[in-house]
Amino acid sequence: MRALFLAFALLLAAPVAGHAQTNPQVTGVPGNPTPMLPPVADELEVLKALQGGRVAGRITIPDQQAANLIQPAGRSWRDFHNVTLAWVGGVAVLGMLGILVLFRLSKGRIPIEGGPSGRTIQRFNLLERANHWMVASTFIILALSGLNLTFGRHILLPIVGPEAFTAISQWGKYAHNFLAFPFTLGLVLMLLLWIKDNIPNGTDIRWLKAGGGLIGNAHPDSGRFNAGQKGIFWITILGGAAVAVTGYMLVFPFMFTDIAGMQLSHMIHSIVSVLMIAVMLAHIYIGTIGMEGASAAMTTGQVDLNWAKQHHNLWVEKELASGRGADAPGTAKAAGAD
């Protein structure tokens, strides 16, 4: 995790550093070379010479951010926020909902073949489930409060009015800031709990070639997690790490970076977030209404043996072989009895 964190911090830092070389920094700060400005401080000449870079000088007040006189990059950030992000987010989220509706209409709910057996096997223990729900519940609130910042003024504001919308957004901001911490903690625990079952291997290639059983009617082999679930895992971990690192940059404004770094942090944070939201919609669908027997894994932790054999045959074989067998509970009814 630390290596990942570092990698993301570096990823983030690289463009910032690159930016710093082309843009003038605050002069008078040790280590920052004075920018080459034209000998006469003519506005048009300076702007032309800097080619879209920041016009900065010396300031006598403590706030060194104020030494930036003009930052034309704000215009690009505005375009990103109002156009790029709105389109990417809108297409990703609505597009995924559309795909899920089409999938549902064409394939219906994926049933347990042969019906539930009545015998169950433990899939996730209490710690795994509790951690999953900590990440999931915080993610949902973070996602809704985040989407509200981009789309709320167009969708919610006209409905509830400005005062109520501000109240919602204000509480959303507090929730977003505070829930970032349990969300990050949950990601770390998730990585530790599940990484050993999420290393990609040959089974995943065969699973993907068979379309995961989603396309067509193949039944590819799968261990504890299939390639799709591994994808979800790595998207959560890597995307989550990117969102967490950039999110902490934003929640501690200007503590680690300057205006260009803040803009870049916001851009990475928001784009990765909307893409993760789209992916998680699919995850929520297939884990609840999309597949019979799937939600039990994360509620009681006990899944039906027939479901497990159908979707995770290699894992079931391993579990049974190691003596963690599936016992019929006392209340179990024979298959098809109800």
Added chain:
Amino acid sequence: MARMKFLLDAERCIECNACVTACKNEHEVPWGINRRRVVTINDGKPGERSISMACMHCTDAPCAAVCPVSCFYTTADAVVLHDKDLCIGCGYCFYACPFGAPQYPRVGNFGSRGKMDKCTYCAGGPQADNTQAEYIQYGSNRLAEGKLPLCAEMCSTKALLAGDGAVIAQIYRERVQKRGYGSGAWGWRTAYRETVAI
């Protein structure tokens, strides 16, 4: 109605910071918040110029364009104001603003921002003109009293001009023609998509 603008003649600014002080005093701006500031470029080198900068009350203001709660509005005098009762302190306007005008009191946890504060062009806010509520939230409303922003009014060299854009542009144009040089109306191209043709 007039189209209110600021114009800074860098040939005249002597970096006395009186505009900064006047602004802070007039509106009782809290410690750490600077609605106006003076930036010196080419400091200590030939061509050194100081530029007093605050919110330029842009045409098509970027702050208003990105505000998630739509708390900005433009007055009939083309002054860009915001409603602090609606602001959530997200900081987006600072990312979009080319002039670094939005300021945030640091409140609560982390670097958490309070409600944004910026130059009001001495025009207060959405509260009723010259009420105590308006003064506490936004400072004094000189425009409602028929006066121009104090920073420009008390500029000793008249480097900082405030008023109707056409009028102050004409004053600047005459100055440049008379003395034969000028370093441009700082920020005009960025804020108003135009510059003063000499």
